[in-house]
Amino acid sequence: MGAYIGRRLVGAFVLLLVVSALTFLFFNVLPSTDPAALRAGRQPTPELIAQIREDLGLDRPIIVQFGDYMLQVFTHFDFGRSYQQDQPVINLITARLPATVYLAVGAVIIWLTIGLSVGILAAVRHRSLFDRLSIGLSLVAISAPVYWLGLVALYLFAPNFGLIPLPFVGGQGSYAPPGQDLGGFVKAMILPWFVLAASFAAVYARVLRGSLLEVINEDYIRTARAKGLRERTVIFRHGVRSAITPVVTLLGLDLGILLGGAILTETVFNIPGLGRLAFSAIARGDLPIIQGTVLFGAFFIVLFNLIVDVVYAFLDPRVRY
Amino acid sequence: MAQPLLEVRDLRVQFDTDDGVVRAVDGVNYSVGRGQSLGIVGESGSGKSVSSLAVMGLTRFQGARVTGEVIFDGRDLLTLSDEELRRVRGKEIAMIFQDPLSSLHPFYRVGHQLAEAVRAHNDVSKGKAKERAVELLGMVGIPQPQRRADAYPHEFSGGMRQRAMIAMALINDPKLLIADEPTTALDVTVQAQILDLIERLQKETDAAVIMITHDLGVVAEVTDEIAVMYAGRIIERATTDAIFDAPQHPYTWGLLRSIPRLDLPRDVELVPIEGRPPSLINRPSGCAFHPRCPFVRDAHKKIDPDLVAVEGDPGHLVACLLTVETRRQLWEKLRAGADPAEAREAVPLLSKEA
Numbered sequence: 001m002g003a004y005i006g007r008r009l010v011g012a013f014v015l016l017l018v019v020s021a022l023t024f025l026f027f028n029v030l031p032s033t034d035p036a037a038l039r040a041g042r043q044p045t046p047e048l049i050a051q052i053r054e055d056l057g058l059d060r061p062i063i064v065q066f067g068d069y070m071l072q073v074f075t076h077f078d079f080g081r082s083y084q085q086d087q088p089v090i091n092l093i094t095a096r097l098p099a100t101v102y103l104a105v106g107a108v109i110i111w112l113t114i115g116l117s118v119g120i121l122a123a124v125r126h127r128s129l130f131d132r133l134s135i136g137l138s139l140v141a142i143s144a145p146v147y148w149l150g151l152v153a154l155y156l157f158a159p160n161f162g163l164i165p166l167p168f169v170g171g172q173g174s175y176a177p178p179g180q181d182l183g184g185f186v187k188a189m190i191l192p193w194f195v196l197a198a199s200f201a202a203v204y205a206r207v208l209r210g211s212l213l214e215v216i217n218e219d220y221i222r223t224a225r226a227k228g229l230r231e232r233t234v235i236f237r238h239g240v241r242s243a244i245t246p247v248v249t250l251l252g253l254d255l256g257i258l259l260g261g262a263i264l265t266e267t268v269f270n271i272p273g274l275g276r277l278a279f280s281a282i283a284r285g286d287l288p289i290i291q292g293t294v295l296f297g298a299f300f301i302v303l304f305n306l307i308v309d310v311v312y313a314f315l316d317p318r319v320r321y
Numbered sequence: 322m323a324q325p326l327l328e329v330r331d332l333r334v335q336f337d338t339d340d341g342v343v344r345a346v347d348g349v350n351y352s353v354g355r356g357q358s359l360g361i362v363g364e365s366g367s368g369k370s371v372s373s374l375a376v377m378g379l380t381r382f383q384g385a386r387v388t389g390e391v392i393f394d395g396r397d398l399l400t401l402s403d404e405e406l407r408r409v410r411g412k413e414i415a416m417i418f419q420d421p422l423s424s425l426h427p428f429y430r431v432g433h434q435l436a437e438a439v440r441a442h443n444d445v446s447k448g449k450a451k452e453r454a455v456e457l458l459g460m461v462g463i464p465q466p467q468r469r470a471d472a473y474p475h476e477f478s479g480g481m482r483q484r485a486m487i488a489m490a491l492i493n494d495p496k497l498l499i500a501d502e503p504t505t506a507l508d509v510t511v512q513a514q515i516l517d518l519i520e521r522l523q524k525e526t527d528a529a530v531i532m533i534t535h536d537l538g539v540v541a542e543v544t545d546e547i548a549v550m551y552a553g554r555i556i557e558r559a560t561t562d563a564i565f566d567a568p569q570h571p572y573t574w575g576l577l578r579s580i581p582r583l584d585l586p587r588d589v590e591l592v593p594i595e596g597r598p599p600s601l602i603n604r605p606s607g608c609a610f611h612p613r614c615p616f617v618r619d620a621h622k623k624i625d626p627d628l629v630a631v632e633g634d635p636g637h638l639v640a641c642l643l644t645v646e647t648r649r650q651l652w653e654k655l656r657a658g659a660d661p662a663e664a665r666e667a668v669p670l671l672s673k674e675a
Contacts, residue, residue, distance in 0.1 A: 219418060219420060219423040219424040220423065220424055220426040220427070222379060222418070222424070223424045223489075224426070225379055225410065226379060226415070226416045226418075227410065227438040227441055227489060227490075228409070228410040228411030228438070228441045228442055229411075229438075230441070231403070233441075238426055241426075241428060242427075242428060315428070316427070316428060317427070317428060317473045318473070
């Protein structure tokens with residue numbers, strides 16, 4: 001197991017290197033904007049732009065820029081400075097990371113609670129009205145784009161202009177860190193949490209339902225019933241225990257992706273997370289921030305994939321590394 | 322005669338499917354006395370497994386319609402609530418299945434799975450249940466049971482897994498053990514060991530046994546009585562000796578002639594039963610075996626024979642329209658090595674009076 005994790009970490013390192021190189025390459029081969037020109041203000045002189053170019057190190061060959069960047073990242077955990085905001089990228093990212101983490105974790109709790117219980121109930125009551133209804137509704141939830149669902153939720157429930165304003169729901173852009181104002185934080189996050197969780201809950205319900213329906217037909221479920229276990233024990237200890245493995249895989253991937261920033265949800269609800277940081281950096285051609293957020297996102301995905309694989313060995317004793 | 326341990330009366334099991342109603346079990350009667358053993362023999366789809374699953378109430382989970390009576394120890398199991406039936410399952414009636422690998426949960430240690438069966442019916446500590454599990458694993462001949470109890474099913478060999486299944490079934494001292502094709506998935510050498518084990522444990526625990534199999538060779542040594550099933554019904558029932566010495570039904574002849582025998586010359590070929598098992602949605606008219614029967618007469622396509630006692634042998638039941646004398650002569654020829662066509666040439670086929 002230790003050797004396996006070691007091998008995977010080496011692989012992760014290589015992968016992150018490749019991801020950085022690709023980001024660098026795309027940015028320089030397909031330049032959307034000239035960062036120096038953007039920074040120079042409204043009436044830039046060519047000299048000023050050249051000066052900025054030199055300050056930012058943009059006049060050096062790309063390969064040197066890349067090598068220097070990677071060296072700084074892996075030796076000093078230094079992700080460079082933002083072209084536009086004149087701050088170390090790592091500070092910007094760590095300032096934005098908490099909001100993204102809160103958004104992701106809250107949504108995960110909601111979608112696991114709803115998705116798993118609906119999935120189990122639908123499988124146990126296969127072909128019942130509940131089953132058909134929840135599977136039909138889940139299709140709607142999966143099909144609804146987050147930005148549409150977010151706007152509809154605001155239109156219905158937002159405090160100042162919503163049709164049915166709810167007292168415990170905060171509006172767009174009302175985000176406050178939980179340390180400052182816990183009540184305000186929860187109010188601000190309620191809608192984003194549910195909007196983000198909706199499609200995930202639907203996918204998880206369907207996946208668990210399908211997986212559990214398959215497991216329920218397994219011989220060992222018949223054995224569990226034949227030895228006189230209570231139906232609750234049969235379903236949870238024997239059925240769900242086996243059926244949960246594909247859900248764990250999904251959860252690892254989804255969490256990894258979400259921690260890199262939920263761009264749409266953060267934008268619709270104006271939450272200062274990594275997603276919005278990346279989004280505005282793309283608009284301004286701020287390569288160090290793009291580079292940093294991409295690297296962070298990739299890191300989370302790699303990390304959670306590794307965690308999933310390790311968890312698998314605990315879930316299924318037949319898995320050996 | 323004392324009340325039998327299990328008495329099944331007119332048991333019917335039906336499943337609704339998109340293609341129509343499947344009559345998996347279509348009016349079955351049998352009984353098993355305490356400490357006795359019954360073999361239920363038939364092809365796949367003859368209803369032999371479904372009938373036992375229905376006795377255990379396990380067909381309830383598959384949406385089956387079950388009618389008739391299953392009197393076990395004085396109670397009709399079909400009228401029990403789910404919870405009452407749960408208390409019977411694994412405690413008074415236990416079951417072992419065909420494929421021990423897929424029948425054990427892959428994620429739990431073998432000892433844990435046995436202990437779970439103990440704790441489902443007894444209010445004991447986990448430690449006590451585990452002790453009992455180890456004891457039973459030792460009893461079924463698993464070496465180093467203390468250590469092996471902590472292994473997972475995939476770490477066991479096929480024979481060891483089936484031993485563990487048997488241990489799990491016997492852990493609450495059931496009065497009845499149903500073994501559904503317990504040796505089919507095993508190597509031939511292991512099959513004999515498992516059968517010996519079941520026979521030995523039956524004697525030691527005095528449990529009744531129902532052995533379900535497609536292989537008459539399996540039940541020959543083990544059971545007191547045999548019921549042969551075809552298309553959801555019992556078509557012949559008798560003591561094991563009678564089935565082997567004087568089988569009455571052409572289908573039973575087919576089964577007997579399809580197992581290898583040492584008392585025949587080596588060049589005598591095994592004879593398969595022609596054709597395929599009938600549809601359980603549209604039963605053949607008349608005698609359900611008539612499309613495959615080498616001795617069919619026109620009337621057999623219309624008249625559905627009842628399961629009745631053979632003249633002169635009230636304990637031997639058969640559902641066949643041929644006369645006793647015709648059947649005796651046919652079996653004489655077949656036993657001597659004639660093929661069905663030759664036997665039909667030599668013996669005039671007489672049907673019973675309608």
